[in-house]
Amino acid sequence: xxxxxxxxxxxxxxxxxxxxxxxxxxxxxxxxxxxxxxxxxxxxxxxxxxxxxxxxxxxxxxxxxxxxxxxxxxxxxxxxxxxxxxxxxxxxxxxxxxxxxxxxxxxxxxxxxxxxxxxxxxxxxxxxxxxxxxxxxxxxxxxxxxxxxxxxxxxxxxxxxxxxxxxxxxxxxxxxxxxxxxxxxxxxxxxxxxxxxxxxxxxxxxxxxxxxxxxxxxxxxxxxxxxxxxxxxxxxxxxxxxxxxxxxxxxxxxxxxxxxxxxxxxxxxxxxxxxxxxxxxxxxxxxxxxxxxxxxxxxxxxxxxxxxxxxxxxxxxxxxxxxxxxxxxxxxxxxxxxxxxxxxxxxxxxxxxxxxxxxxxxxxxxxxxxxxxx
Amino acid sequence: xxxxxxxxxxxxxxxxxxxxxxxxxxxxxxxxxxxxxxxxxxxxxxxxxxxxxxxxxxxxxxxxxxxxxxxxxxxxxxxxxxxxxxxxxxxxxxxxxxxxxxxxxxxxxxxxxxxxxxxxxxx
Numbered sequence: 001x002x003x004x005x006x007x008x009x010x011x012x013x014x015x016x017x018x019x020x021x022x023x024x025x026x027x028x029x030x031x032x033x034x035x036x037x038x039x040x041x042x043x044x045x046x047x048x049x050x051x052x053x054x055x056x057x058x059x060x061x062x063x064x065x066x067x068x069x070x071x072x073x074x075x076x077x078x079x080x081x082x083x084x085x086x087x088x089x090x091x092x093x094x095x096x097x098x099x100x101x102x103x104x105x106x107x108x109x110x111x112x113x114x115x116x117x118x119x120x121x122x123x124x125x126x127x128x129x130x131x132x133x134x135x136x137x138x139x140x141x142x143x144x145x146x147x148x149x150x151x152x153x154x155x156x157x158x159x160x161x162x163x164x165x166x167x168x169x170x171x172x173x174x175x176x177x178x179x180x181x182x183x184x185x186x187x188x189x190x191x192x193x194x195x196x197x198x199x200x201x202x203x204x205x206x207x208x209x210x211x212x213x214x215x216x217x218x219x220x221x222x223x224x225x226x227x228x229x230x231x232x233x234x235x236x237x238x239x240x241x242x243x244x245x246x247x248x249x250x251x252x253x254x255x256x257x258x259x260x261x262x263x264x265x266x267x268x269x270x271x272x273x274x275x276x277x278x279x280x281x282x283x284x285x286x287x288x289x290x291x292x293x294x295x296x297x298x299x300x301x302x303x304x305x306x307x308x309x310x311x312x313x314x315x316x317x318x319x320x321x322x323x324x325x326x327x328x329x330x331x332x333x334x335x336x337x338x339x340x341x342x343x344x345x346x347x348x349x350x351x352x353x354x355x356x357x358x359x360x361x362x363x364x365x366x367x368x369x370x371x372x373x374x
Numbered sequence: 375x376x377x378x379x380x381x382x383x384x385x386x387x388x389x390x391x392x393x394x395x396x397x398x399x400x401x402x403x404x405x406x407x408x409x410x411x412x413x414x415x416x417x418x419x420x421x422x423x424x425x426x427x428x429x430x431x432x433x434x435x436x437x438x439x440x441x442x443x444x445x446x447x448x449x450x451x452x453x454x455x456x457x458x459x460x461x462x463x464x465x466x467x468x469x470x471x472x473x474x475x476x477x478x479x480x481x482x483x484x485x486x487x488x489x490x491x492x493x494x495x496x497x
Contacts, residue, residue: 041432042407227406227433296457297410298430321409321432350435 013058014148014205018212022223030121032059034226041227045323048194048232049364052154053224054215061124062147062202063117065131067139070115074108077134079251079260079270085110088177090189092259094251095119095127100272100279101247102254103130105239107191109176116187118149118200120241148208153198153232155367156220161188161199164214168199172371181211190369193229195236195362197369234329235322237290237361243301244288244317244331252279253333255288286314287339290361291330293319293347293354298328303349305334305356313338316347324364334358378481379490380441385465388481393442396469397429397460400494405431408457413449413471420446420473422480427470429460442480444473 176189
């Protein structure tokens with residue numbers, strides 16, 4: 001048996017003690033000690049797909065950005081249509097460098113005069129620095145350190161949360177608003193990163209344990225660790241920054257075209273837009289795709305993608321065992337001509353070859369609560 | 375019959391000149407849900423410290439090293455077919471392979487059960 005974990009200087013989450021009391025195994029992640037699992041990754045994964053799972057994602061950065069014409073300024077760094085963004089409707093977007101590489105992926109929501117932005121934990125300090133450097137000097141970037149972030153995800157999430165905070169079930173997918181709870185102001189949006197219906201809840205850190213207790217008091221709710229969060233998002237086909245996205249990938253390569261609407265494609269004017277608009281025009285060299293793998297052995301990040309003649313044509317960026325499908329699945333980049341669903345390819349990991357096929361994503365259908373949908 | 379353990383969390387049950395090898399309960403707990411096991415086929419020769427089997431959990435892949443040298447007489451097809459056996463019965467039905475010992479003297483440096491369980495408490 002091999003593999004040990006070093007401990008370094010790590011921050012603690014507001015719910016650190018809460019996780020330990022519930023038997024969490026804590027691991028270093030994004031500079032924090034975080035719960036990777038409680039009873040086991042597969043059980044937690046399946047629980048979230050059938051009931052409701054409570055995730056502590058307080059390592060993520062919550063930023064409130066204030067300044068004149070904030071929507072137009074943000075449009076210089078991200079390809080979202082923030083001028084048309086309605087109040088209280090989160091939008092998925094990407095922070096870009098000047099060559100179109102992805103600095104981070106994030107959710108941005110117009111909240112009155114400000115934009116509320118939730119960024120990844122491992123990248124938040126770099127993001128803040130980049131925003132400070134690139135936004136006008138008189139802009140205020142409030143890093144809301146005092147806020148915890150919880151996510152309740154799964155087919156029973158709405159039913160459970162409604163019993164604690166009346167009115168939340170009226171939100172549609174990608175809608176948010178403030179809710180009062182026991183004298184605290186919460187910000188709740190119907191969103192998440194598991195492919196299930198669910199909510200993300202920004203709560204003052206001092207009230208986070210009480211809110212987590214209120215949710216887990218319901219028989220449908222269990223706390224879920226990072227391990228299942230990763231397998232759930234992989235099944236949902238959702239990319240993870242630092243693995244499936246980084247400064248070498250663009251939104252078009254990453255198959256995130258939906259994040260750039262018609263106006264922004266026509267007008268450009270965002271960091272890296274020359275390259276990105278050219279990729280829309282001519283197609284990117286590589287594309288992010290899913291893979292179905294024969295056999296039972298997981299093929300993980302770092303494995304090579306080979307064509308029929310054994311040439312290297314791509315790389316796996318995330319991979320693992322799908323608890324829902326009971327077989328290995330993966331995500332990665334492949335040369336664009338080989339990116340069509342159904343294309344047979346080989347994967348190479350530790351000198352061993354695996355038969356694989358480009359697969360449609362998500363691997364497990366999304367079950368978001370879209371208003372107006374049947 | 376004698377039971378030995380390694381610091382790499384393998385166990386070795388010795389009967390005569392035959393050893394059965396698996397991973398300890400401590401090891402399966404640390405790995406979490408096991409989703410894939412590859413065991414060596416009968417006839418393969420392994421030397422002490424060499425990779426002999428592969429075990430993969432949801433999170434990670436690990437090699438299982440041969441704790442002693444010898445010729446593999448049998449790999450456990452049951453764990454290859456149902457890797458969760460390693461979680462549910464790691465030191466029983468979840469064994470990985472059996473081998474014929476080259477040199478019983480290689481067992482001398484290994485821990486007995488009491489020493490291993492005590493050592494695990496210090497980890």
